[in-house]
Amino acid sequence: MTAVVLEQVSKVFNQGRADEVVALSDVDLTIQRGQFLSLIGPSGCGKSTLLRLIADLLAPSAGTVTVAGKPARKARLDQEYGIAFQQAGLFEWRTVRRNVELPLELRGTGRAERKARADEMLSLVGLLDFAGHYPAQLSGGMQQRVAIARALAVHPPLLLMDEPFGALDEMTRERLQVELLQICAKTGTSTVFVTHSIPEAVFLSDVVVVMSPRPGRITATIPVDLGERTDATRQSEKFFAAITEVRRALRGGSS
Amino acid sequence: MKWAKLILPPLIVGVGGILGWELLVKVGRIAPYVLPAPSAIWSELVEQRSNILDAALASGLNALVGLVAGAILGVLAAMLASRWSLLSEVSIPIAAVLNALPIIALAPILNNMFESTSSLPRRLVTAIIVFFPVFVNTLRGLREVNPTHRELMESYAASGWTFARLVRLPGALPFVFTGLRQASALAVIAAVVAEYFGGLQNGLGSRITQAASFTAYPRAWAFVVGACVLGLVFYLSTLLLERLATPWRTRT
Amino acid sequence: MRHRLRLIGGVLVAVLGAMGLWEGYKAVGSPDGTKVFGVRVLPRADDLSMPPLLSILRRFAHPEVAGGNGRPVWRAIIDACLFTLGITAAGFVVGVVVGLLLAVVMQRFRVVERGLLPYVVLSQTVPLVALAPLIVGWGGVLWPSWMSVSLIAAYLAFFPVAVGMLRGLHSPSSIGEELMRSYAAGWWRTLVKLRFPAALPYLFPALRLAGAAAVVGAVVGEISSGTGGGIGRLVIAYSLEATSDPAKVYTAMIGAALLGLVVAAAISLLEVPLMRHRRRVLGATV
Numbered sequence: 001m002t003a004v005v006l007e008q009v010s011k012v013f014n015q016g017r018a019d020e021v022v023a024l025s026d027v028d029l030t031i032q033r034g035q036f037l038s039l040i041g042p043s044g045c046g047k048s049t050l051l052r053l054i055a056d057l058l059a060p061s062a063g064t065v066t067v068a069g070k071p072a073r074k075a076r077l078d079q080e081y082g083i084a085f086q087q088a089g090l091f092e093w094r095t096v097r098r099n100v101e102l103p104l105e106l107r108g109t110g111r112a113e114r115k116a117r118a119d120e121m122l123s124l125v126g127l128l129d130f131a132g133h134y135p136a137q138l139s140g141g142m143q144q145r146v147a148i149a150r151a152l153a154v155h156p157p158l159l160l161m162d163e164p165f166g167a168l169d170e171m172t173r174e175r176l177q178v179e180l181l182q183i184c185a186k187t188g189t190s191t192v193f194v195t196h197s198i199p200e201a202v203f204l205s206d207v208v209v210v211m212s213p214r215p216g217r218i219t220a221t222i223p224v225d226l227g228e229r230t231d232a233t234r235q236s237e238k239f240f241a242a243i244t245e246v247r248r249a250l251r252g253g254s255s
Numbered sequence: 256m257k258w259a260k261l262i263l264p265p266l267i268v269g270v271g272g273i274l275g276w277e278l279l280v281k282v283g284r285i286a287p288y289v290l291p292a293p294s295a296i297w298s299e300l301v302e303q304r305s306n307i308l309d310a311a312l313a314s315g316l317n318a319l320v321g322l323v324a325g326a327i328l329g330v331l332a333a334m335l336a337s338r339w340s341l342l343s344e345v346s347i348p349i350a351a352v353l354n355a356l357p358i359i360a361l362a363p364i365l366n367n368m369f370e371s372t373s374s375l376p377r378r379l380v381t382a383i384i385v386f387f388p389v390f391v392n393t394l395r396g397l398r399e400v401n402p403t404h405r406e407l408m409e410s411y412a413a414s415g416w417t418f419a420r421l422v423r424l425p426g427a428l429p430f431v432f433t434g435l436r437q438a439s440a441l442a443v444i445a446a447v448v449a450e451y452f453g454g455l456q457n458g459l460g461s462r463i464t465q466a467a468s469f470t471a472y473p474r475a476w477a478f479v480v481g482a483c484v485l486g487l488v489f490y491l492s493t494l495l496l497e498r499l500a501t502p503w504r505t506r507t
Numbered sequence: 508m509r510h511r512l513r514l515i516g517g518v519l520v521a522v523l524g525a526m527g528l529w530e531g532y533k534a535v536g537s538p539d540g541t542k543v544f545g546v547r548v549l550p551r552a553d554d555l556s557m558p559p560l561l562s563i564l565r566r567f568a569h570p571e572v573a574g575g576n577g578r579p580v581w582r583a584i585i586d587a588c589l590f591t592l593g594i595t596a597a598g599f600v601v602g603v604v605v606g607l608l609l610a611v612v613m614q615r616f617r618v619v620e621r622g623l624l625p626y627v628v629l630s631q632t633v634p635l636v637a638l639a640p641l642i643v644g645w646g647g648v649l650w651p652s653w654m655s656v657s658l659i660a661a662y663l664a665f666f667p668v669a670v671g672m673l674r675g676l677h678s679p680s681s682i683g684e685e686l687m688r689s690y691a692a693g694w695w696r697t698l699v700k701l702r703f704p705a706a707l708p709y710l711f712p713a714l715r716l717a718g719a720a721a722v723v724g725a726v727v728g729e730i731s732s733g734t735g736g737g738i739g740r741l742v743i744a745y746s747l748e749a750t751s752d753p754a755k756v757y758t759a760m761i762g763a764a765l766l767g768l769v770v771a772a773a774i775s776l777l778e779v780p781l782m783r784h785r786r787r788v789l790g791a792t793v
Contacts, residue, residue, distance in 0.1 A: 345517030
């Protein structure tokens with residue numbers, strides 16, 4: 001069962017103008033149900049563009065994007081995914097709980113159920129005690145966890161994440177990576193994760209997709225088999241071998 | 256202990272200023288028409304307090320009506336202008352130009368248009384003066400939207416009205432209050448000063464000119480103090496309202 | 508360029524729209540105004556209260572005193588505007604200098620900032636301009652009466668400059684300050700080379716506000732003092748004749764408005780050579 005299928009997808013910005021940019025060219029990608037897939041590559045390789053095409057926040061110039069068996073646009077209208085950006089993007093005027101309730105509110109979920117769901121997600125990310133606080137009172141890492149709770153609030157089958165841990169320090173990142181994997185395992189979501197950190201991509205994923213720029217395309221698809229990921233995994237032989245493989249693919253792909 | 260650092264310097268300046276003032280007047284034998292002594296002003300304040308209160312209430316009411324009317328119009332106009340980017344781009348410079356004009360000079364004309372026994376001209380002038388800061392600040396708040404919020408609401412396939420309701424309006428609230436703070440000070444000033452231009456004379460402005468014309472200078476200054484207190488009340492009330500309406504703002 | 512054309516077009520549309528509104532209301536409005544609950548909420552639409560626009564324009568050309576052979580209205584207004592302009596300019600300059608000095612001192616000595624800034628803010632929050640009739644009494648004895656009016660203009664002008672300049676002086680990032688310190692540059696050199704240039708984008712919007720404030724201060728001062736010769740006096744004088752000569756007071760109003768525009772334009776002109784390389788800071792624009 002596939003979660004996402006991209007067929008011959010291309011994206012060109014400012015077509016026909018002097019500042020035309022070919023962000024993606026002839027991309028084919030398939031993501032299976034329950035898979036954790038990372039997109040990694042240097043700046044300008046189109047990984048964020050690719051994510052936004054899946055999310056239907058951009059339309060492809062050519063090719064088709066299919067999410068949960070539907071065209072991307074319908075998938076967005078049917079709310080088949082949750083998304084987390086590099087900035088947590090919480091509403092500063094809402095409490096933490098009300099922020100997590102936002103997508104549920106937009107679906108018309110009743111008040112009692114909204115609160116229950118929000119509390120469920122907040123305890124999943126370990127922030128239930130802060131449900132009544134305002135985002136300004138939380139650290140960057142905590143805000144990002146709230147954003148993840150919000151993305152998962154509707155129990156979506158697909159989770160899209162655009163460098164969500166990019167603005168955090170290394171220690172917080174490693175901890176959140178472990179938490180994220182636990183959550184995804186528990187909820188069974190498929191995940192597309194954009195990052196520019198090789199250890200992060202290897203630690204989190206079942207598949208690492210390496211991209212290169214000018215024009216943006218996929219240069220390698222590397223399966224990663226590390227079994228259950230724990231802190232010990234970061235020291236294992238297989239971990240370093242996979243990192244080396246990804247690094248080699250990155251070096252080889254860029255001209 | 257920390258707030259003592261904050262409170263002490265202005266307190267010292269204030270107390271020192273008043274003492275220095277008193278000394279200057281007494282020692283320099285300065286005539287009251289130049290500068291009355293704080294002690295003389297205080298005694299007039301106490302003696303005239305009911306008059307001051309009546310006049311302050313009249314001016315305060317004018318300021319309040321003008322403030323509310325001008326603010327509502329300002330917010331509505333900003334909401335309208337933000338819908339069409341062309342309109343908002345053009346209206347900001349127009350507002351800047353209109354605000355450079357001495358709006359208070361409209362007072363005599365308005366007195367002609369309406370009866371000179373009506374409170375409306377003063378309230379109208381106040382409302383016009385209040386309109387601009389509220390309009391400009393609210394418009395800025397409505398236009399500045401965090402791009403991450405925008406993408407998020409797009410991912411939720413939220414309608415334009417939902418987006419406005421959940422993101423733009425609450426996000427613009429702090430800006431509305433910035434404009435309101437300026438406007439509340441301006442409203443009191445406008446309500447008081449408009450009386451210098453004629454028209455109905457039942458507020459603080461007229462009392463000040465009256466007392467001055469009777470050379471009762473300490474009394475005139477006492478009325479000025481009343482006006483200052485009124486201005487402070489408006490400003491602090493706006494601050495309080497802001498605290499209540501935007502509880503998420505951190506105290507910086 | 509397109510942007511500027513749009514702006515001019517928009518302003519023109521606004522002016523034409525306002526004119527259309529005026530004549531339109533005159534055409535449909537009741538000559539006695541509209542009363543709601545006994546309070547007149549819409550003005551009288553008769554020619555006495557709202558003269559037709561053409562008659563206002565024509566009034567400019569006719570003699571000031573009806574029937575006399577005196578100077579035409581437009582001359583009277585221009586003379587009055589120039590008079591007030593001089594007063595405004597004097598007050599503006601004093602206010603700007605005081606504001607700048609205050610800002611520099613407050614930036615240098617944190618304790619002075621903490622002691623004075625609340626009062627600076629307070630001075631504009633409370634209607635101290637209500638003192639105008641009283642300050643005006645100093646004139647004629649301590650100094651010529653027009654100086655009192657300039658003082659009031661200066662008082663209204665100094666606040667935006669002081670506050671805006673202070674913000675500007677505080678604006679350079681700590682990195683810039685650390686750099687200057689690594690060059691062993693003292694406070695004065697840092698002020699001249701770092702803080703002052705960094706403050707310019709904040710200063711100019713403040714100057715514009717100060718200019719508008721100075722005009723208002725001058726007009727209010729003239730009215731409170733009865734200082735003859737200025738546009739403020741003219742507005743009051745003409746308004747007293749409104750029943751017999753309705754169009755005249757509007758000409759004075761237009762004169763006052765033009766004065767405000769001239770001041771704003773003059774300040775904007777100052778900005779051109781100095782701000783060519785700077786970005787505009789969207790601080791307080793009103």
